[in-house]
Amino acid sequence: MKVTAYSVEQTRELGALFASKAMPGDIYLLEGDLGAGKTEFVRGFTAKLETECTVRSPTFSIINVYTTRMFPVYHFDFYRMCDPDELNETGYYEYINSDGVCLIEWGNLFPEVIPQNAVKIKITDISENVRIIETEKEL
Ligand SMILES: Nc1ncnc2c1ncn2[C@@H]1O[C@H](COP(=O)(O)OP(=O)(O)O)[C@@H](O)[C@H]1O
Ligand SMILES: [Mg+2]
Known part of the structure; x- marks a missing residue:
């Protein structure tokens, strides 16, 4: 799937669409500058x-x-992380195997700790308000 978001609201709507299809245990990898x-x-x-x-x-x-009405959401950002050992203390390894959903920003910096089943979502900045959002997942 490849869509263009012309505003921040449209990007959030796409996030909402993913949430409506998400299942406990899902892992989403968010790539983009x-x-x-x-x-x-x-x-x-x-x-x-x-x-x-x-x-x-x-x-x-x-x-x-x-905490949400559906399942816990674990929101990670690896941007400032120097060493993946820092994840040990965050609960990362428990959360990726839990009934929650993990959303990981900059996960591509440490591919060795990303599970195989993670769904990649790539966001490309086109202009001030325009983004292209690509994923292998069909929604
Ligand atoms: N179409 C769009 N989608 C998402 N963000 C947008 C869009 N247009 C403008 N923006 C702005 O770009 C910025 C994105 O910030 P943020 O989500 O924190 O980026 P990141 O987490 O990728 O570093 C926000 O200031 C937002 O208002
Ligand atoms: Mg961010």
Whole structure:
């Protein structure tokens, strides 16, 4: 699937569409440069699952956990991580094998820790408000 989002709202709507099809145990890998819209995608995804939690970039914390009406969402950002050993203390290895859903920004920096079943979502910044969003998953 390859779609063009012409606004941040459209990127969030696509996140919501993914959430409506997501199953516990799913892992989504978000690829794209800084400012591409990975965190906005997660915002739309999580909003669809009805949460009281605010989605913030886990750039410094590596992980944020959101409780939702459906299943827990584990939001990772590997951008500032120097060594994948840092993941041991975040609960990563428990979460990727749990009944929650993992969304991982910059997971492509450490492909050795990404499970085979992860679904890649690539966001490309085209212009100020336009993004191309590509994934191998059919929705
Ligand atoms: N179509 C769009 N999709 C997503 N974000 C957009 C879009 N157009 C503009 N933006 C802006 O781009 C930025 C994306 O930020 P963010 O989601 O934090 O990026 P990332 O997590 O990939 O670094 C936000 O400031 C958002 O308002
Ligand atoms: Mg981000």
